[in-house]
Structure formats: structure tokens, C-alpha cells
Amino acid sequence: xxxxxxxxxxxxxxxxxxxxxxxxxxxxxxxxxxxxxxxxxxxxxxxxxxxxxxxxxxxxxxxxxxxxxxxxxxxxxxxxxxxxxxxxxxxxxxxx
Amino acid sequence: xxxxxxxxxxxxxxxxxxxxxxxxxxxxxxxxxxxxxxxxxxxxxxxxxxxxxxxxxxxxxxxxxxxxxxxxxxxxxxxxxxxxxxxxxxxxxxxx
Amino acid sequence: xxxxxxxxxxxxxxxxxxxxxxxxxxxxxxxxxxxxxxxxxxxxxxxxxxxxxxxxxxxxxxxxxxxxxxxxxxxxxxxxxxxxxxxxxxxxxxxx
Amino acid sequence: xxxxxxxxxxxxxxxxxxxxxxxxxxxxxxxxxxxxxxxxxxxxxxxxxxxxxxxxxxxxxxxxxxxxxxxxxxxxxxxxxxxxxxxxxxxxxxxx
Amino acid sequence: xxxxxxxxxxxxxxxxxxxxxxxxxxxxxxxxxxxxxxxxxxxxxxxxxxxxxxxxxxxxxxxxxxxxxxxxxxxxxxxxxxxxxxxxxxxxxxxx
Amino acid sequence: xxxxxxxxxxxxxxxxxxxxxxxxxxxxxxxxxxxxxxxxxxxxxxxxxxxxxxxxxxxxxxxxxxxxxxxxxxxxxxxxxxxxxxxxxxxxxxxx
Amino acid sequence: xxxxxxxxxxxxxxxxxxxxxxxxxxxxxxxxxxxxxxxxxxxxxxxxxxxxxxxxxxxxxxxxxxxxxxxxxxxxxxxxxxxxxxxxxxxxxxxx
Numbered sequence: 001x002x003x004x005x006x007x008x009x010x011x012x013x014x015x016x017x018x019x020x021x022x023x024x025x026x027x028x029x030x031x032x033x034x035x036x037x038x039x040x041x042x043x044x045x046x047x048x049x050x051x052x053x054x055x056x057x058x059x060x061x062x063x064x065x066x067x068x069x070x071x072x073x074x075x076x077x078x079x080x081x082x083x084x085x086x087x088x089x090x091x092x093x094x095x096x
Numbered sequence: 097x098x099x100x101x102x103x104x105x106x107x108x109x110x111x112x113x114x115x116x117x118x119x120x121x122x123x124x125x126x127x128x129x130x131x132x133x134x135x136x137x138x139x140x141x142x143x144x145x146x147x148x149x150x151x152x153x154x155x156x157x158x159x160x161x162x163x164x165x166x167x168x169x170x171x172x173x174x175x176x177x178x179x180x181x182x183x184x185x186x187x188x189x190x191x192x
Numbered sequence: 193x194x195x196x197x198x199x200x201x202x203x204x205x206x207x208x209x210x211x212x213x214x215x216x217x218x219x220x221x222x223x224x225x226x227x228x229x230x231x232x233x234x235x236x237x238x239x240x241x242x243x244x245x246x247x248x249x250x251x252x253x254x255x256x257x258x259x260x261x262x263x264x265x266x267x268x269x270x271x272x273x274x275x276x277x278x279x280x281x282x283x284x285x286x287x288x
Numbered sequence: 289x290x291x292x293x294x295x296x297x298x299x300x301x302x303x304x305x306x307x308x309x310x311x312x313x314x315x316x317x318x319x320x321x322x323x324x325x326x327x328x329x330x331x332x333x334x335x336x337x338x339x340x341x342x343x344x345x346x347x348x349x350x351x352x353x354x355x356x357x358x359x360x361x362x363x364x365x366x367x368x369x370x371x372x373x374x375x376x377x378x379x380x381x382x383x384x
Numbered sequence: 385x386x387x388x389x390x391x392x393x394x395x396x397x398x399x400x401x402x403x404x405x406x407x408x409x410x411x412x413x414x415x416x417x418x419x420x421x422x423x424x425x426x427x428x429x430x431x432x433x434x435x436x437x438x439x440x441x442x443x444x445x446x447x448x449x450x451x452x453x454x455x456x457x458x459x460x461x462x463x464x465x466x467x468x469x470x471x472x473x474x475x476x477x478x479x480x
Numbered sequence: 481x482x483x484x485x486x487x488x489x490x491x492x493x494x495x496x497x498x499x500x501x502x503x504x505x506x507x508x509x510x511x512x513x514x515x516x517x518x519x520x521x522x523x524x525x526x527x528x529x530x531x532x533x534x535x536x537x538x539x540x541x542x543x544x545x546x547x548x549x550x551x552x553x554x555x556x557x558x559x560x561x562x563x564x565x566x567x568x569x570x571x572x573x574x575x576x
Numbered sequence: 577x578x579x580x581x582x583x584x585x586x587x588x589x590x591x592x593x594x595x596x597x598x599x600x601x602x603x604x605x606x607x608x609x610x611x612x613x614x615x616x617x618x619x620x621x622x623x624x625x626x627x628x629x630x631x632x633x634x635x636x637x638x639x640x641x642x643x644x645x646x647x648x649x650x651x652x653x654x655x656x657x658x659x660x661x662x663x664x665x666x667x668x669x670x671x672x
Binding site: 195196197198199200202204235237238241243244245266268269270271277 | 313314315324336338339340342344347348354355357376377379380381382383384
């Protein structure tokens, strides 16, 4: 999916299917107030704009397995697959 | 449409018609909380003002096919065509 | 109207009458969530104050035909004519 | 009224009486959402504190006839006269 | 009252008694939306922290007669006297 | 209580018992909108992070008797004693 | 649990079980408005992004016993164990 280039501090993520999540060992408790979600980074933007005009490189890269805050992302579908555009700050951690 | 020049960090976008969207392969699920929209960049401003007085160049350019957050843009019509003025930060990704 | 000098990042605009708007070709759809308005820049302030104490010059100039966000401006009348004082950030685009 | 010295980015203004406003030619429409008011600058503070510790000089001076946003100011009376302490950012424009 | 040292951008003020206010000539109209109050500065902190780690000296000094925004201050009593701890930004003007 | 080290701009305070407060002479009126509280600083963090990466040293030190805004602190008990973790900005003044 | 790497200013914490908390001596009163929680730092991110593009190192390290604000963290389970991803600013103090 090289044909989606996120802008600025945004990241495109493919959410993991349920069976994949089971394999990784991560479980999101039903009682969690803010439920995170697992997924794979597909593409990253040029990074957040700093006050001096530079861009701060995004701290995840294509292929990284990540835990992200579902809230705030924007969903879209391409060739039958579901994706999310998130802000880098919605990525909580890299798994594995 | 060279006669609309967005100011500062603003971008003018022509939203894609429904049949165009089908061709590109991007589908916005009906269940999406914040529905993005596809379109083409028509014109870009001089960029966001930095603390040192410089302008940060806008990261999309005329002709770019983009996915944008519909919310927050301002609609207008020129010669029978519908356009939107958006902030650069409402542009999520460049497609293709 | 040389006798109104906006302060800082403010701009004085004379809203276009309805018949003028028709000529320019810009139409604001009735369904638009945030309706912009057309007008002519009458006077501009010295610009937004930067962190280093400089002023960032305002990006529109006297005589510019502009599209602006109506919301937030302050109306006043001078010699029977209606004007608005806006912040530069309420100016969306320069027309023509 | 040399005995009121505003602090920082504050300005003391004497609101114009109704008959004075009529002379200046400025009229505030009854339908205006945010009604501005006319007045005369009586005293100005040392200016807004910048990140580097300097003060940005206030852009209006004693004696300036100004249009200001009524909302946010603080009223007081001295020797039977009514005054307002405003922030510099509540001053919209200098008249005349 | 040398035994109260305000921290950072805070100021300790002794509110003026009603009879003192009458003498100074300042009157706060009953109709004022945000009623200011008169008082005397008792002690000042080391000033607001700047981005570079310096402190911006507070613009009022011990003994200054001031007009302040009552809202936001914190009341306390010491040896039977009533005082207020305010932020420097709640001080509107120096009187006299 | 050397075994609690606050992080960043946080401070640990031991609230004064009622009889101690009486001795110090400070009285918090029942009618006070935002009631402050007296206490003793037990430990301080390394200070607020500045934009340049330095830390601004905290302006109170272990043993200082302080007046603090109760609101916002977090209570905990250690060895039967009650403590509060506060932000430095919740400390209003040093007493004595 | 070396296979969870928090991003930016985030920290992974393993909340302490109830019996452990009893041993440490810290007690959270039932009446506390904002109840903190005890736990052990498992992994830390690269730190908060500064305006100049540097990262400010996180002030806690793997193995630190910490008191943290429960509110705002994101829960997940890995290999049957419960963890939280927090922002560094949710860590109140280091214990012991």
C-alpha cells in the first residue's frame, strides 16, 4: 500500500484481525476505560513541525507492530482492507 | 481556478464526485466515526507562521489527490463547482 | 476610509453587497455549515506579535477581494456603510 | 488622570458618551453579535511579556480614539467618571 | 507581615477597607460585570518563569496601591487581618 | 520520609494538623471560595522542564512551611501519616 | 517484558497487587478525590519532544517503584499479566 502517504505527524495503521491479536499475547480487558488496539504501521508522515521549521522524525516505522489509542483515528478502506490514519501521539507502544 | 489564493496555512480542495471515489479504491465505511473525504488540491497558501516569523511550506501541492477530514472546512461554489477551504492540518494523507 | 487603523493582527473588511457577489461567481451554498462571506480589505494592522517581539506582516492588503469566516468579526457602521473588524486568521482566501 | 497606571498588557479607556459617538460617525448596529464601543485611551501599561523577558510596547497611546470589544473589560469610577481596564487585545482599531 | 513570601508569579494583597476606598476616589459600580477591588501590595514573588529559565520581575512592589480582579485569588487571615494571594496577572492597575 | 522522591515539578507536602495551624496564626475563613491549606514541604522534584531541556529548580525546599491550594493534589498515607503530592504551581506562599 | 517499547513520553507500568502495596507502607485513603496507585516501571520511551527537536529523558527508569495517577492510563494484558501505558506526567513520585 505504497500509495497512501500520511501528511505531517500522521501514521497509517492496519488494525490487526482478532486471531492475530490472540497470537501476539496482548489482551485488552473488557473493563479497560480507554481500549487500545493492535495493528501494523503501513506508512508514516514527515513528522511534527517544530518551532524552528524542522520536522521531528516519527518514532515508528513501516512494519512496526503497535498498540494504539483507537479514539481519534480516521477509518478508510482501500481494496477491501480497513485502515486508520492516526496522529503519531495516538501510538502508545511498539510491540515485539 | 487560479483566482483563489488561500491565506496562511489554508488549502483549497475540490471534493471528488462519488463515481471518482469508486475508481480510486478508497471506501469510507458508513460506520466510521469521523468520515474523511477524497478530493484534489486546487491551491495552497504560504504556510503556517513559525515563531521566528518564517512560514513552513505546506506539505501538499496543486493537483495532489488527498484524503481530508471534512469537519472544519468551509464550503463555497465558483462557476457552478463546489470547493472547500481547509487548514493544512485537516489533510490526512496524499493518495497515489 | 483612511481613518480606521486596525490594531495588531486585525483587518477591516467591507462586506460585498449581494449583487456584487453574484458577479464574482462565488456562491455560498445554503447548506454550508460555516458560511463564509465575500468582501474587500479596507485596512490592515501591523501584524501578529511574534515571540521575539517582531510583527509578522499581514498577508492581505488594502483592496484585496477576500473570502472570510463571518463568525468572530465585529460589525460597525461609518458614514452609513457597514464594516467588520476581523482577525487575520478569519481571512480564508484572496479572490481574483 | 495620571494616577492610574495599568499593569502589563492592560489599557485604561474612557468610554465615549452617546453624543460624542454620534459626532465621530461610527455607529454600532443593534443587530451586531459582539457590540464594540468607542472610547479614548487614558493610560497604557508596559506591554505584554515576551518569552525572552522583554515587553512588547502597546500599540495604542494616551489620547487615541479607539474601538474596543466591551466584553472582558473591568469597570471602575474615579471622581465621578466611568473608566474601563482592558487588555490590549480587546482594542480593535484606532479611529481618526 | 514579612513572614509571607509568595511563590513565583504570586502577590499578597491586603484588601482596602470600605472607608479607605471612599477616600481614594475609586468607585466600583454595582452594575459592573466583573467587580475589581482595591488593596495594598504586601509581598511579591520572584516572578513568572520564562522559557529560558529566567524570572520576569513582578511589575508591582510592596506598598503599591492596586486595583485587582477579585476572582481567582485565595483568601487567608493572619493575626486577625484578611489577605489575598493573587497571580500577578490579576493585578489590573496601580493607583496614585 | 526520604523514600518518596517527587517527579518533575511535583512536591510532597505533609498537611498541618488543626492545632498547629492555630499556632502559626494563619486562619482560613469559612467563607473563602478556594480554601488553601497549611503544610510542610517533605520533598521536591527536579523542577519543571523548560523548552531548552533544562529544569527550573523548584522554589520551595524541604522543611518550608507553605500555604497551598488543596484542589488538585493527590493524597496518600505512609506509615500512618497523611501526605499530598502537589504541583509546584499549587504552592501559594512560604510562611515564616 | 522487553517486547513492549513505549513511544515518546510514555511509560509502561505493572500495577502492584494489593498484598504488595500493604508491604510498602503506602496506603491510599478511600476518601482521596484522585486515587493514585502503586506500581513498577517496566519500560520507558525516548522522552518528550522539545521545541528544538531534542528529547527530554524520562525521569523514571525500569524497575523504579512509582506512585502514579490512575486516571488517563491505558490498560492491556500480556501473557496473563495486567499493564498500563501512562504518560510520564502521570507518574507522581518514586518510592523507596
